[in-house]
Amino acid sequence: MTTPARAPAAGRTPETKVLSANFGVPGSWTLPVVRPRGAYQALEKALKTLTPAQVTAEVKTSRLRGRGGAGFPAGVKWGFVPTSSPKTKYVVCNADESEPGTFKDRYLMELDPHLVLEGCLLAAYAVGASVIYIYVRGEYPLSIARLEGAMAEARAAGLLGAKILGSSFSCEAWVHPGAGAYICGEETGMLESLEGKRGHPRIKPPFPAVEGAFASPTLINNVETLAHVPWIVIHGGAAFAKQGIPPDPANPRAVGSSGTKLMGVSGPVRTPGVWEFEFGITLRELVYGYGGGPLPGRTLKAVIPGGLSMPVLTDAELDVKMGFDELAKVGSGLGTACAIVMDDTCDMVKACINIAHFFADESCGQCTPCREGCHWMEKIFKRIDAGQGTPADLDLLASLFGNIEGRTICALADAAVWPLRSILKKFRPEFEARLARPVAVVGAL
């Protein structure tokens, strides 16, 4: 793979390479290359000078928020793990990166697997876990190979296994390849899959921190979240918290977006890719400045800021900063921070068919509203596309959104509703223009 390193054009916010510092270095996935560049120094520092509680405290201080999409404060999550539990504790690294348009974790696993492993080990040390599972999307064979290679190197170097670096800390790690289900990226669906069962999400509570893998305390974090931890341990949580967007003192719920973030752009743009920035650049700069903007002769129509599961923004809304609270404020969300761009050639009805089909196909089938509702929405969009829709169909869709969102075990159904509802709201004339002449569609039961 070639790295996306490009010289920033004049006037562009420069990249801040923390996670991506080793990207582009030949052989960056091997221990002999990265060890002299600082790999495992944080682990050594933690094992020799910090207690597990101190590591957790640093992560809390850093205000690091989860990079998987939900943005939950990582240190708080670590604090939920009952370290006094006599059971075996687990760290599960969520590397089932199956969100459409998202490929940031893949870069980390392929180009710096030791950074990911070191982050996992630090988390395991902090919460008292003795086993690490990295649950990798099955369609990422190179990630799997590089992670397994890194684990073998680390084991041979005394960085993984019994009495790591001569300390009393012992921890094992395994790569667990998924089998290609989107739902196994949902943390409890992933745990079920890890245990050898169908990837059916669990009802919470109990939360995984208390009862996760094999009914034992389990810390689950995204790849990118864990990859931040070595830097935090070396430089301190306060240094991390200084980067990015500070909390809004006027709004206690806006806890800020600290640190750097891998951000990506895909779709019909000139230069799709992944870059790393301090939080604070705008979505417009990401899409136009780094993504290169629409292809020649096209205009930008809509952008989903992160993955597929967030409400769309129009060109006029792109000046929002890429941050958890900032995007929430405009009715969307940061998600995975990997933007999907749609240009003027994109038929929004067909886009909705595509989105609804994805979620209908990936619905695990467990609970009623998602199992039946996602495919129903797809069928209605298809009918509209075929010119057979009626105004009642648009009302029906609006009603179905309400009957699906918030009514299910996990957030997959919410993730289906959010982009669809926003597209229908912001591009309604496109749908209305496709409707057939109104006819009664209500029949007897």
Added chain:
Amino acid sequence: MNTPLPPAAPPAAAAPARTNTISVDGQVVAFTPGQTVIQAAHAVGIDVPHYCYHPGLSIAGNCRICMVELEGSGKPQVSCKLPCAEGQKIRTQSPLALEARAGVMEMLLVNHPLDCPICDQAGECHLQEYSFAFGQGASRASTEKTHLPKNVPFGAKVVYDAERCIKCTLCVRFVDEITQTHELAMGGRSDHEIVIMTGKGEFTTPYAMNIIDLCPVGALTSRDFRFKSRLWFMDFTPTLCTGCARGCNVTLGARTGTLMRLEPRFNADVNRWWMCDPGRLGYGHVNSSTRLAAPRLKQKDGTWADVTVEAALTAAGALLREARMSGGGGDVLCDGNLGLEELLLAKDLAAALKGQARFAAAVGTDGDALLIVNEKGANAKGAEALGLARQSAPAPAVVLLVEEDANVGKALRDGSGAKLVFASDAAHVPASAEVVFPLPTFAEKDAWLVNVDGRVQALCASPQAGPQGLSSAVELLDELLTELASPAAGRTLADARAALRALPALAALTWTAVEAPASAEVSA
């Protein structure tokens, strides 16, 4: 609802004392820590609709019909999985709760075939019931339905229709958790998810048919019962299974002289919600085409003639007096399925004949840890308590009472040389018989049985099953005691029951089940 009532809330002490109560629709409801909201609500009789929840299985929370409003939470919550917490305010009838419920009902029917007119579940289908209660009356789903496999055999006894299935996973959880045989699993995903059979396409458990009762819709139907009768033409009687000595509580469904089906009836102390397949299907002798419907006398030429009860009693009286005069002692051999009342009078009859009453009952080898026991005499324990000896080898007897083939087998019947025979079926009458009375089966009589644990339970006669108008064995035996001028003569069923209650030999049995039969049937 079966869950035992939680203990009363402790008296309020200091101000912050926990009361372990929640509020459901304004009503204070006590809970035991660990209970979920639906359990606490059901325990006090507040109905919360549910498909995938079952008190005997783990909680899946997938059907979403039990959603209620929890004050302070913006989203409706599934009450089956929501742990009770001090002071929670739950609303089961608020606009949010009702809207959520109606939304789920609509989703459940989007791809449902709505084939109630040809569905066996019609009349006891929760989809129908909840549609009526919470549904929208008109369908907004005018798109083509998703089509799935139909008429799929799940082994020889169960048929699966994936289009009717609401994927509640009750059947899967049953074979995972209760029988632990794992023959079923969910396969596929999205609205193509279906129940699939693992392994070799047949259940290894003898309890598979419970999944038919568990199924809240018409997705799992019984090969034995399907298409035989609409439920509203049937008559239902709470009674017992007599397939073995467990005494599983059942509901017997019958129609115009035919026993149509047996289904388990909840009893926390005996069979909980379940029964075995052999017991469920072991009613063939009730519907036998050779059932005896009238007394018979053997003619001089060896043929049989149907006679009145009075004529048969006269002949039987003469026969018994002759046997007593001969001084050989007249023994009575009883089927181990006979009720305590019948056995009591049979014992008195034997005494009047200067003989002994004995019983015979089959012993199987299929006993297991769940319900099935090796003892097949449904009242063997009762017979023993009454002092009847168990007979396993052929021995002479004057009187033979035989309900079905299994307990008093052909060797014992033929070996008895009995001249007076009470039999439910002509096929069970030995060649030695001269007078034959038809014997009601378990489906046609009121009787007390003692199960393997010493629990006295009541059989109840179905008004629809079997030949109509049969005299009870208690009546006939009492008439015979009169014929023999026995001092024990002159008792009705009620007299016999009073006598049984007074017997010191039976005092150690558990009588509570007879006092309070028929625990309220639990909706599955």
